[in-house]
Amino acid sequence: MALLEIKNLHAEIDGKEILRGINLTINAGEVHAIMGPNGSGKSTLCHVLGGRDGYEVTQGTITFDGHDLLEMETEERAVAGMLLGFQHPVEIPGVKNIYLLKESLNAKREAQGLDEVDTFTFMKQVRELVASMDMDDAFLHRGVNAGFSGGEKKRNEILQMLLLEPKLALLDETDSGLDIDALKVVSEGINRMRGEERGIILVTHYQRLLNYVEPDFVHVLYQGKIIKSGDKSLAHRLEAEGYQEILEEAS
Amino acid sequence: MRKELPDWLKTAMPETAAAPEAIARTAREQAETLGLPGLRDEEWRWTNLRAIQRGQFSAPIGVGADIEPSIRLPLDNPLRLRFIDGVFEGVPNEIPEGLTLSALADADEDTRQAAFSPTPAPSVENPNDALVTLNTAMAREGVVIDVAANAVIERPIVIEWLDGATESVMSHPRVLVRLGQSSSATLIEHIETVGEQPSWRNSVIVSSIAANAALTHIALGLDGARRLATERTFVSLERDARYHSHNVQLGGQMIRREYDIHVGGSGAHVDLIGLMMPRGKQVLDTHTRITHAAADTTSNEHYRTIADDAGRGIFKGRILIEEDAQRIQAYQSSNNLILSDNAEIDAKPELEIYADDVSCSHGATIGRLDEEALFYLRSRGLQLDEARGLLIAGFAQEVVDEIPLVELRDWLTERVEQRLGERDTADDEKA
Numbered sequence: 001m002a003l004l005e006i007k008n009l010h011a012e013i014d015g016k017e018i019l020r021g022i023n024l025t026i027n028a029g030e031v032h033a034i035m036g037p038n039g040s041g042k043s044t045l046c047h048v049l050g051g052r053d054g055y056e057v058t059q060g061t062i063t064f065d066g067h068d069l070l071e072m073e074t075e076e077r078a079v080a081g082m083l084l085g086f087q088h089p090v091e092i093p094g095v096k097n098i099y100l101l102k103e104s105l106n107a108k109r110e111a112q113g114l115d116e117v118d119t120f121t122f123m124k125q126v127r128e129l130v131a132s133m134d135m136d137d138a139f140l141h142r143g144v145n146a147g148f149s150g151g152e153k154k155r156n157e158i159l160q161m162l163l164l165e166p167k168l169a170l171l172d173e174t175d176s177g178l179d180i181d182a183l184k185v186v187s188e189g190i191n192r193m194r195g196e197e198r199g200i201i202l203v204t205h206y207q208r209l210l211n212y213v214e215p216d217f218v219h220v221l222y223q224g225k226i227i228k229s230g231d232k233s234l235a236h237r238l239e240a241e242g243y244q245e246i247l248e249e250a251s
Numbered sequence: 252m253r254k255e256l257p258d259w260l261k262t263a264m265p266e267t268a269a270a271p272e273a274i275a276r277t278a279r280e281q282a283e284t285l286g287l288p289g290l291r292d293e294e295w296r297w298t299n300l301r302a303i304q305r306g307q308f309s310a311p312i313g314v315g316a317d318i319e320p321s322i323r324l325p326l327d328n329p330l331r332l333r334f335i336d337g338v339f340e341g342v343p344n345e346i347p348e349g350l351t352l353s354a355l356a357d358a359d360e361d362t363r364q365a366a367f368s369p370t371p372a373p374s375v376e377n378p379n380d381a382l383v384t385l386n387t388a389m390a391r392e393g394v395v396i397d398v399a400a401n402a403v404i405e406r407p408i409v410i411e412w413l414d415g416a417t418e419s420v421m422s423h424p425r426v427l428v429r430l431g432q433s434s435s436a437t438l439i440e441h442i443e444t445v446g447e448q449p450s451w452r453n454s455v456i457v458s459s460i461a462a463n464a465a466l467t468h469i470a471l472g473l474d475g476a477r478r479l480a481t482e483r484t485f486v487s488l489e490r491d492a493r494y495h496s497h498n499v500q501l502g503g504q505m506i507r508r509e510y511d512i513h514v515g516g517s518g519a520h521v522d523l524i525g526l527m528m529p530r531g532k533q534v535l536d537t538h539t540r541i542t543h544a545a546a547d548t549t550s551n552e553h554y555r556t557i558a559d560d561a562g563r564g565i566f567k568g569r570i571l572i573e574e575d576a577q578r579i580q581a582y583q584s585s586n587n588l589i590l591s592d593n594a595e596i597d598a599k600p601e602l603e604i605y606a607d608d609v610s611c612s613h614g615a616t617i618g619r620l621d622e623e624a625l626f627y628l629r630s631r632g633l634q635l636d637e638a639r640g641l642l643i644a645g646f647a648q649e650v651v652d653e654i655p656l657v658e659l660r661d662w663l664t665e666r667v668e669q670r671l672g673e674r675d676t677a678d679d680e681k682a
């Protein structure tokens with residue numbers, strides 16, 4: 001059984017159709033890259049998968065780990081093992097990072113029928129992860145993403161992923177705007193998540209990330225549809241030739 | 252149009268008052284002409300005094316019973332000044348050196364003169380001052396707090412306004428606070444309703460802070476379904492004086508609180524922080540007016556309102572910078588959160604600047620909970636209720652954090668969370 005199966009997905013915002021028939025299957029153990037020009041619907045796809053209000057799915061089905069995803073609330077999707085890494089992580093000044101991390105982990109544990117994590121084990125694990133992301137402990141006690149630089153926000157997204165160990169990670173442009181050191185740290189984090197039982201979707205504009213995290217499949221999203229899929233060589237072609245030729249081929 | 256003074260108020264006018272005779276007599280006459288402020292008065296556009304007008308309140312008879320507040324604040328050895336329905340219960344024993352506490356009724360003529368001559372003086376043209384005038388005409392009870400020069404009073408001085416102990420009672424207490432040069436003190440108003448009865452308290456605090464002295468003034472309006480209050484604070488600051496005000500309003504049917512602050516000496520600094528959380532049909536209203544009358548003075552104002560149900564929050568902040576007051580920094584922000592379709596918030600900053608070398612900023616925001624932040628928290632597995640609660644509590648926390656007393660701050664953090672918790676339960680009941 002596929003981890004994620006999207007069939008003929010159509011979705012609109014404010015009556016405007018953005019996703020226009022997406023088919024995509026992701027098996028555990030696979031890394032998929034989704035590329036495509038600005039405005040093609042990549043973030044929209046991520047938001048629909050995350051269950052954000054305001055998007056109306058007009059046709060199609062999504063199955064996630066055996067569940068009918070469209071019947072689930074955002075938080076149910078999260079505790080069932082989906083993690084959405086935001087293109088623009090939200091700043092929440094009044095809520096401490098450490099608090100969110102703990103609540104998120106406990107929400108997942110509760111869904112799995114486990115007790116709350118004990119504080120000592122939790123702090124130890126979080127400190128190790130913080131160090132591995134080349135972040136400072138002080139981040140834990142600041143408001144969620146509040147006043148973080150772009151790169152710090154993206155590291156924070158990966159930190160959350162590493163703690164929550166999702167079955168499916170959907171990372172929307174986690175590599176955009178990172179300097180090379182940060183890109184390495186972020187890529188290492190993603191590679192650590194990679195494994196037999198997990199699926200990863202990388203939404204990206206750049207081959208650079210894919211040099212560090214080699215995808216099994218690359219898809220090109222254009223005007224709300226996947227117009228071409230291939231292996232990692234497709235990303236190299238896109239980088240070398242741009243979208244024009246591939247768009248023409250597809251049409 | 253202002254409203255004529257209702258008959259029950261006219262007849263309640265006392266023969267003798269705490270104010271010096273000449274002041275009291277003038278005030279009685281003026282009170283009749285001024286009446287009560289009405290909706291057409293610019294300062295009363297959003298809040299009306301109908302509940303008072305119709306209230307048929309009478310002067311307290313003095314229950315004298317051993318009424319205690321039901322809420323315990325975590326304060327270190329406080330000096331309690333208890334008013335039950337506006338009747339002063341007397342000064343505590345063992346007052347620290349450098350502090351003098353006395354009942355207003357026992358004070359000498361000069362002191363009473365000072366208590367009824369606030370700076371800035373309320374002007375007769377301002378309809379707003381109908382309430383101060385009424386207080387002057389009717390005040391019989393009050394307290395005088397004097398801090399000697401160089402005295403540092405560590406123990407918090409707590410005025411306990413325990414309202415609503417008896418049926419439909421009104422009170423007009425007056426408080427005088429004087430800080431001598433280089434002294435410091437903390438004044439806390441613990442405001443609580445101790446009964447189910449409707450009540451109206453029209454209190455006035457007149458304070459003066461001498462050179463290099465510092466007053467911390469925290470007002471905690473904690474509960475009270477039927478409490479009506481019109482509260483006025485006058486503050487005047489001399490050079491290098493500091494005034495830190497924290498105004499928390501969590502309860503009451505209609506609470507109108509006003510601050511008039513006169514920054515009269517260079518180097519003086521004012522902080523005005525506030526949190527109002529109207530719910531049900533509560534109307535919580537704060538008006539502040541800061542006058543920078545001296546050069547090189549600063550003020551920092553930060554108010555937040557969270558309105559739920561059919562609650563109404565009102566904030567109006569006026570900053571006036573006089574012509575000769577150069578090199579002023581005045582910062583004001585008012586951030587407001589609306590949680591329900593029937594809630595309403597009005598926020599209005601007002602800057603009047605006559606000097607040219609000033610650095611001023613103000614901003615007011617009114618909004619709903621940030622949908623994107625909610626989605627973010629939920630995408631991490633948090634339930635909708637919890638995510639909402641966190642965002643609301645976080646919004647309040649940013650002003651709670653500015654309370655200088657650590658234990659009180661932690662206590663208030665919990666109190667606010669508890670209130671938000673009640674909100675969730677209420678929602679569950681509705682569902």
Ligand SMILES: Nc1ncnc2c1ncn2[C@@H]1O[C@H](COP(=O)(O)OP(=O)(O)OP(=O)(O)O)[C@@H](O)[C@H]1O
Binds near residue numbers: 018039040041
């Ligand atoms: N709330 C909205 N209302 C109307 N149109 C919207 C809304 N949100 C997004 N869109 C439109 O949907 C389309 C797809 O946007 P989306 O953010 O999914 O693109 P993207 O592929 O992620 O682009 P980028 O590479 O710039 O991140 C765009 O044309 C965008 O303008």
Ligand SMILES: [Mg+2]
Binds near residue numbers: 042043044087172
């Ligand atoms: Mg995008």
